Amino acid sequence: MVSEKMRELGTKKSTIREIFEYGRKRAQEVGEENICDFSLGNPNVPAPDFIKQAVLAIMTEMEPQAVHGYTIAPGNPAVRETLAASINERFGTHFSGRNLFMTAGAAAAITVCFKALAEEGDEFIAFAPFFPEYRCFVESVGANLRVVPAKTEDFQIDFVALEERLSPRTKGVIVNSPNNPSGAVYSEKTIKELAALLRKKQQEYDHPIFLISDEPYREIAYGCEVPYITKYYENTLVCYSYSKSFSLAGERIGYIVVPDETVDFSSVYGAVAGAARVLTHVNAPSLWQLVVARCARLSSDITPYEKNGTMLYEGLVRAGFSCVKPQGAFYLFPRALEADDYAFCERAKKYDLLLVPGTDFGCPGHFRASYCIKEQTIERSLPLFEKLAEEYGI
Numbered sequence: 001m002v003s004e005k006m007r008e009l010g011t012k013k014s015t016i017r018e019i020f021e022y023g024r025k026r027a028q029e030v031g032e033e034n035i036c037d038f039s040l041g042n043p044n045v046p047a048p049d050f051i052k053q054a055v056l057a058i059m060t061e062m063e064p065q066a067v068h069g070y071t072i073a074p075g076n077p078a079v080r081e082t083l084a085a086s087i088n089e090r091f092g093t094h095f096s097g098r099n100l101f102m103t104a105g106a107a108a109a110i111t112v113c114f115k116a117l118a119e120e121g122d123e124f125i126a127f128a129p130f131f132p133e134y135r136c137f138v139e140s141v142g143a144n145l146r147v148v149p150a151k152t153e154d155f156q157i158d159f160v161a162l163e164e165r166l167s168p169r170t171k172g173v174i175v176n177s178p179n180n181p182s183g184a185v186y187s188e189k190t191i192k193e194l195a196a197l198l199r200k201k202q203q204e205y206d207h208p209i210f211l212i213s214d215e216p217y218r219e220i221a222y223g224c225e226v227p228y229i230t231k232y233y234e235n236t237l238v239c240y241s242y243s244k245s246f247s248l249a250g251e252r253i254g255y256i257v258v259p260d261e262t263v264d265f266s267s268v269y270g271a272v273a274g275a276a277r278v279l280t281h282v283n284a285p286s287l288w289q290l291v292v293a294r295c296a297r298l299s300s301d302i303t304p305y306e307k308n309g310t311m312l313y314e315g316l317v318r319a320g321f322s323c324v325k326p327q328g329a330f331y332l333f334p335r336a337l338e339a340d341d342y343a344f345c346e347r348a349k350k351y352d353l354l355l356v357p358g359t360d361f362g363c364p365g366h367f368r369a370s371y372c373i374k375e376q377t378i379e380r381s382l383p384l385f386e387k388l389a390e391e392y393g394i
């Protein structure tokens, strides 16, 4: 009667959602203040005041038709010019509006890219730990996801494992730096090595391999450079979003960048437009296109995330956990205290510590703790993590 695959995707909750909903129920029993919910990646820093000011100015100064009417499919041309100029100023690139396609956030951008590139039986490669939605996005376009296991000592790339998984069927590789869930930022060395390997394989297979760079956390980095990947590898498609950088997750706004250097710009941009058309991702929310263009040269204050991350990282290390220090995003990805990360997260619930098993991100034996939450919750959680560690004899 219905697509079995779609029914399953729509009715089976993700582990993250299940844990979050468990937390809501538990809060009714023991009180909100007693739950340490590290499950969701919903920014707790409010959208900056300049966003509100931009909305008010647009609504006051512009004609309703210009604010709320359809834009052309790829998005408002003036908005795309402004955003391209702001990327160029920050990263030394040379885009213009024609290189951008506005989307409803990064999820839409990534899905459009997969759809634009994939032919039946193609493969895309992701690096564990990875955003779990990649799998259903890739499979929805008839392609297969191959996973490169995590390099757990630093969460950079295991190039031997990557080379083993590249094949003539590889259409693209997806990277996410700063990373959800590890907090790792790919170094320039990693990006250069990745670009060199992909170039070698493109020659060997005699077809392009695209690098899809999923970048919702680009601006959330703590004192390190986040290399702009189009400068290192020509067949890169950038998927950007304002969900995290401006705390606009509910508004659904972002874009895809297709650089001129891409193997065949007009075909690739054309395929992006075609994929957006069939997925009905044309004409991204018009008001929000205008807002992000007005705010393109402004930035949010990320110090609350940095403070939370440092407090949680140091507290966990003191309690005996082993964890790679995050350089960006708002997640920690420590080792679980037993091999079975599900059992570990279940045990943590005893202390109302709500954690997500690493297996859900393709990296067993770890757990994710989102620290985009109240500072007081992190303070309260630290003695509980210590008690949990004591149960394991640490």
Ligand code: PLP
Binding pocket: 041, 104, 105, 106, 107, 108, 131, 176, 180, 214, 216, 240, 241, 242, 243, 249, 254
């Ligand atoms: N990619 C990663 C790695 C994410 O963590 C998220 C959201 O949490 C997304 C994409 C989706 O972002 P958006 O809200 O822009 O669709």
